[in-house]
Amino acid sequence: MANRNMHYIGGVIISIFGLNRLQSNGLMISDELSIILLLLGVLSSRLPDILEPPNGRHRKILHSYLVLVILVIVIGSIFNSLIIKQDDLLVLVFFILLGYTSHLLLDLPNLPVIN
Secondary structure, eight states: OOOHHHHHHHHHHHHHHHHHHHHHTTOOOOHHHHHHHHHHHHHHTTHHHHHSOOOTTOOOGGGSHHHHHHHHHHHHHHHHHHHHSOOHHHHHHHHHHHHHHHHHHHTGGGOOSOO
16 A cells, blocks of 8 residues: 555656646646646545545545546546547546546555445
């Protein structure tokens, strides 16, 4: 299981990747918005532990493969929607979900299928 700092680093990496992918597909993102999106990705990388604090071995549904699969599908759908039409609110949601997903990816060896 990754520690807090590792989750922050994961949030930074996945947010930079997300920014790069959106911008390389034609989305116009200002420098100011880029900073906000990076912060959102980093802060939301801790969201699973805030919503489901450690209790015993690990957490339940919000730390599961099921949620990870759902998030990957939703992120892909949002990405495709953003490529068609830019929506600032959807961009914010995209980065919150990216951060959350980075947390689950770093915890992958410890995730239950569903609990």
